[in-house]
Amino acid sequence: MLATIGVGSVDELFEQIPAPLRLGRPLELPEGMSEAEVFERLAALAARNADAEEQVCFVGAGMYDHYVPAIVDAITQRSEFLTPYTPYQPEISQGGLQVMFEFQTAMSELTGLPVSNAGLYEGPSSVASAGYLAMAATKRRRFVVSRGLHPHSRETLKTYAVGYGAEVVEVGLRDGETDAEALAAAVDGETAAVFLQNPNFLGAVERVEALGSAAKQHGALLVVAADPMTLGILKPPGECGADIALGEGQPLGNRLDFGGPSFGFFCATEEQIRRMPGRIAGETDDVDGRRGFVLALQTREQHIRREKATHNICTAQALNALAGMVHLAWLGREGFRELGELLVQRTAYARERLAAVEGVELLHEAPVVREFALRLEAPVDRVLERCAARGIAAGYPLGRDYPEHEDGLLVAITERRTKAQIDELAEALGSAIQAERGALVANSATNAPAEQGAG
Amino acid sequence: MLATIGVGSVDELFEQIPAPLRLGRPLELPEGMSEAEVFERLAALAARNADAEEQVCFVGAGMYDHYVPAIVDAITQRSEFLTPYTPYQPEISQGGLQVMFEFQTAMSELTGLPVSNAGLYEGPSSVASAGYLAMAATKRRRFVVSRGLHPHSRETLKTYAVGYGAEVVEVGLRDGETDAEALAAAVDGETAAVFLQNPNFLGAVERVEALGSAAKQHGALLVVAADPMTLGILKPPGECGADIALGEGQPLGNRLDFGGPSFGFFCATEEQIRRMPGRIAGETDDVDGRRGFVLALQTREQHIRREKATHNICTAQALNALAGMVHLAWLGREGFRELGELLVQRTAYARERLAAVEGVELLHEAPVVREFALRLEAPVDRVLERCAARGIAAGYPLGRDYPEHEDGLLVAITERRTKAQIDELAEALGSAIQAERGALVANSATNAPAEQGAG
Amino acid sequence: MAAVETPMQRERTRTIYEKSKPGRRAAVLPDAEAPARPLEELIPADLLRAEPPRLPEVAEPEIVRHYNKLSRRNFDLDSGFYPLGSCTMKHNPRLNERVAALPGHARLHPAQDPKRAQGALELMWLLQESLGEICGLPHVSLQPSAGSHGELAGLLLTRAFHADRGEERSKVLAPDTSHGTNPASVTMAGYEVVKVATNVRGGVEMDDLRAKIDEDPDQVACLMLTNPNTLGLFDENIAEIAALIHAAGGTLYYDGANLNAVMGHSRPGDMGFDIVHLNLHKSFSQPHGGGGPGAGPIAVSERIEPFLPRPQVVRREGDNGDGPSFDLDLDRPKSIGRLRGFQGNFGVFVRSYAYILSLGADGLAEASETAVLNANYLKARLAEGRAADRLPIAFDRHCMHEFVLSGRPMKKELGLATLDLAKRLLDFGFHPPTVYFPLLVEEALMVEPTETETKESLDAFADAVEAILVEAEEDPEVAKQAPYSTPVRRLDEVKATRRPVVRQALAH
Amino acid sequence: MAAVETPMQRERTRTIYEKSKPGRRAAVLPDAEAPARPLEELIPADLLRAEPPRLPEVAEPEIVRHYNKLSRRNFDLDSGFYPLGSCTMKHNPRLNERVAALPGHARLHPAQDPKRAQGALELMWLLQESLGEICGLPHVSLQPSAGSHGELAGLLLTRAFHADRGEERSKVLAPDTSHGTNPASVTMAGYEVVKVATNVRGGVEMDDLRAKIDEDPDQVACLMLTNPNTLGLFDENIAEIAALIHAAGGTLYYDGANLNAVMGHSRPGDMGFDIVHLNLHKSFSQPHGGGGPGAGPIAVSERIEPFLPRPQVVRREGDNGDGPSFDLDLDRPKSIGRLRGFQGNFGVFVRSYAYILSLGADGLAEASETAVLNANYLKARLAEGRAADRLPIAFDRHCMHEFVLSGRPMKKELGLATLDLAKRLLDFGFHPPTVYFPLLVEEALMVEPTETETKESLDAFADAVEAILVEAEEDPEVAKQAPYSTPVRRLDEVKATRRPVVRQALAH
């Protein structure tokens, strides 16, 4: 090969790099390893994580321990889906393009909005993208955001806003729900968009339609972040006046993966179609009249419009969106609704069961679907330690993000959490709280088992 | 659909079953379960097995804890290989048929024999099939079998022999190797075949050529059972005068699976080609002259010849043979030899290291490749208990099959067994033996940890 | 027809050996971590191999491409309708692959101390219990590796059973409709096959059966039967048949390949059978893998139990309060012994047990109902069209899970052999039915849709058959030259057997 | 050409919704195990959905068939050569999929207490360290989800960096060869793009750069560069460029999409860059998944570190003798904040770390060597044939890992546009190179073979290009109408944008 090129060595080819910029030493990294050794090494690291097999997982906060059906892996692991690039050559990418089209259809159905893209990175950055769209659509630079919106979404929106230059105003919660009056007061003629989440971060089902009216009045867009698993039973954002509905797609066919990769979904009204971020597949036909699919509306995109693009996204999360689509097809129309109902019923049981525990009370009484907030009469972190030692991840400590709820615990339910496990959680919470109250005794007891939990 | 059939109900269709023979009650089985529940149920059962991840595995005895490269799963799990039936329609089965052809080529290479089939059930039943072939080929009904042949193979051969009416004579071992004189004495003009295993069950590399001469003299077939992983370095059976070379294929690309499914390989001389058991793929071409593959020599098979077939096999283990082929391709010519050498080097280290342990001595001094036999100066089962409690499956207790070796332990090495693990085994064996000798103290100590091991 | 080659036809296939280049490889191995001594020091030189075997030398990317490409040259159950009679090509749930791959199953050594394989042994025991209940027979051995292995086991059990009573019998009766493995197994087990005729209803011809028995009752070792039989028909005389065989002192063997028709509806044990084999790769959803793996467990009656293969999985009640435990019982003096190594195809047991758990009692019964419904619907749909005359049903009654057509008129009237129809079906994207079996039906076409097919696939198949018959009325040559769209077209099978090329010639 | 349709073309595609039948389903769900109360009791009726969403109603076998069938309508990296410039379509080791799927990774909740996610945090820390060493920059954040996300992060870091010194700058310089995401990110970050020209050697035109800086040095926030750039050429003036930008007070941003050319050979940090993004889905073997997922970690210099996104994975030395521990550091007052939820695309980190462990220091350097060798070899092979005149190399020097050809002569002389060549390549079984990028090269064709391709595939590709040029000399129409053998032929993209149909119309 060197002869064909006309050089004596590969080094010659690297001579275009100025000598002082050549590293001239090996990287300070370990030597290469055999496949078996790499496997053992990573298995050893994985063994030091307390995953949902090792600890019964009642943690949610945006990502949930749902059961991912086996066909999702079987299909997403096929080379033909796993290894191609973004479908720039539609003639040889019909599989991926049709999946996008089917996915867009499903997300439009779920959200009740006519336009969906093929997916974005994940939830919070999708919220920030909605802000960018709203600015372009309204030529305004002010966002009014409910504190019921996921803390990560709020922070990400702020990070982006610093860049594209917008102001973010937060509106608090009352009894678990977004404070309607405060919201109405905050929205004005300069407001580009109002951001809500439903169910909100505390699990409460919001009165989206009512809350949204403030946005409508002032010509601001209504952006609703939704948990897709609740859209089988909750009124779709599109029917509540949302201009944009988006969210974290993980509950649909994606594993927890310590937070990613998953996907974000993003749906909007027809008016916004040419301002949408991300890839969009469209139906068309070929020269012989055969039905086919292509990337539509590419005139929005960076590879065509460069600095004038409506967004900078290129590589997104296509494979994760496929997983979501397969999961939805597996559940099917009836199954999807049933799963929603199952979550409501089990969660209602869990909420009552836990509220009845001594030292535990509800943080709010608002209706919920699959997650709810409690108030504990003992330090939350200590209680979590004790539960962890018993092999239970009891929930998400609200103090992490809500100073006003230092005593708050957010508990999530999936179809994997059995009644028996819920009862066990109640038992564990109860005794942990008792122990914590009973001072001294506690201290000695905790640490030891706590370590164990870490293994 | 019922209307088209012209019945009022499905029950009508079952009326052809005489009423008294209809069950008329539900089966006494649990109700159906959701996928998530079935998964949890089976995961709970699996958790009660001490697999090679939970216990460092030095057990061999025919099946070995090799590392199966990830591409083996990726390829064997493709629907196109996983779900079709035996390739009766060659035009739409070229993938599977070509794999068989490639597999046959590889096994011929390994064994040094020109004809290979596409695989049989597994090792021991392949031995029994060789007996059936030998009877047909020699019109004789007497088998001379080395006790170095896997105990399961010997027993399976006897089971089959009762059926097709043959006598099985065993020849003992001396210093770990087949007793050459006893073998020579046992073979006569009525002998259909002589059965050897190389390396034999005690791990010893046999002098196959020398031992086989007895068979040649009397016109008996020489059948050699081989561990395929040793054929990168050991002289192939075909070059040692074997008429048939066969064995357990598990070490090639197949997981342990508590004993199956794996595959058996079966190679022979040209003379035997029309007496071979199992499927054989052959190269040919289609009507346009395109190269293709078909099931060849079907005139041997049950679906054509029925009672005159050379064997009764129909469904075999095609997918497992594919796994074997992919593993061999992954190793490649050099890698396969290197792996053999690696096994020899590590095993030599382990053998010396363990023989140096107080209370341990070599059961035989014969050359070995990847497995060797020890003699322990303490009850083997008790010693194994203690090692198990430390998370080590120390080996296979020879007493199970060789009353003459009640104190024998068979230790196997794979590329997954590191030097560190071998040293740990030495340490564990040593202290276990000391403890067992030190009477009393021992008894109390064992049981508790033993339970743990079972978890 | 298609003068132009399809893309797949155009690319001539090459083997992995033909893609090999010296020095290439995929594997990286750990180093020995031990003093590297010359091999000859450890193993006598004359026992060593001179040259490494000429395995392919290919890097990982090309290996993956090669086998992925080959996979696309296969038609599979997940590609379309696969009505291969007698093979029960039903959907293979992916859940089963997932649970089989759990390390607790996949990396469990078969020689592990039973104390530390309690989960695996309990699973096997639970599967034994389930299969016993499904068959209506109390004792089960999971050991046989496939159906034909189960048949051999059954015949060896029969021999042991008779030997135990001091008898030796030489004949095994089997209907002329029986599957090829039955007579082949009979021969392997050292018996002689006696064919029994089939009556006009497609069942056993009773007079012939009596005659064959009466010839020499003491020599009748066994009758092997499939019920429903390979015509897809349930033999109504089964009770009487059982009585006759038992009166003669023989055993009654049930070839369970067709169990998919009667799960939860009728049980071989209740029909009077002594020994049953099941094909877990048929009725219990183990993927066929292009020719295995499978498993052929056997269920037997009390009188056969003592002879079951060794080892047997047993449940032991826990003493002093602790729960039951499971073990491998090797101490079985009357056992016929082992049929293979270790405990059987455990990975298959995991899949089939997961399948049984998933469906449950009702699900299994419903599966058989749908299988029978689908078969009868497709049979009726075909009878609505040209198939009625060209491809008449061999025995015109309701069928169970499959049915057999005869291509005789089609051949006579259109010059189209069953084989031609089968090959033409390939162009329509279907796997053809089983052809030329059972033997007693001329130009036989054996159709088994299974319960996991939709009405749409059944209709599409019926339409395709109709279309082919119409086409043939105009020009039979089209089908006779078929297929056209497959990766390769009709292959020369005679050549492959006359001058067999069974391996690649490799350069040194 | 091909009048007859290929089998795949013949079967018109249907969506999963068109295969839906009311009442069908795959899922069986556990029962609620709780008193079933009417929903309205728990959630106000006016907040409930009237009708369940019209998701497809299909049973599992048909779902598997549907998506398997769709998969076969994709060309993928495991099907053949995929020289898509700038995308680094290198082999994706399956080991990485296996380790990413371990329950300890796959089922780890992102909000798990760091104390109980030590393995995951250590893996992230180790990956940060490795990437830092590869980039020659001390600090790494893994948070960005892809390259463009990393670019945005880098620009926000630049803004924060300047703000921290009380500056506000408005301009970001970028060469006209830059990738589309660069200018798009600049706009999103609230900056204005200033284009810098390219010189005759394919590098930055220094005079133009100076001019653009001098216009208003205080407004120069950043220069975004790819090196080697999108022409596959290493900019020899990089040191001077860095000096100029730094002198003006701007930051230097490295678009790491082309890192595959220089791993272990040259480091952005040593070139003077302040901020680098890497595409783990390019240089570090994360499969592209048909458009993601990927990850775009950023490596930065000391002066940028304080502004890195939150949270940051940190290593804490263990006190009193116990080993180090790992944690998520949220207390970063100067941080630009979060760019997304939780910790980033962890599953991608696992794959890329496994890749780095597999190759090691030498392996990575060798990978880049082979990538550069392959590119130069293919470039030379093409130059031996008609491509020399019809498809001349845009800048005739040794390239790094990729090179750009211009189809201008081909278009003028044969009337064949680069697009036609690309489409015709599909019939030859190749994925075409990137076309019409970079913009400054007319009829551009951007070829990146990567290190995991064999000489045979490179030769086959060169031969195909030659064959197409020969064919075009006889009859350019053949290529202009291409492709012929793909599942569909050229599609009407204009229609899809003019009258977009972006979802299935569903019946009620």
Ligand SMILES: Cc1ncc(COP(=O)(O)O)c(C=O)c1O
């Ligand atoms: C009726 C019948 N009996 C026996 C067998 C043999 O079963 P196996 O292929 O598992 O050996 C089959 C399957 O081919 C069959 O259809």
Ligand SMILES: Cc1ncc(COP(=O)(O)O)c(C=O)c1O
């Ligand atoms: C040169 C260059 N820069 C940036 C990007 C954007 O990376 P990503 O697709 O990960 O956002 C790409 C990939 O498309 C690229 O080729």
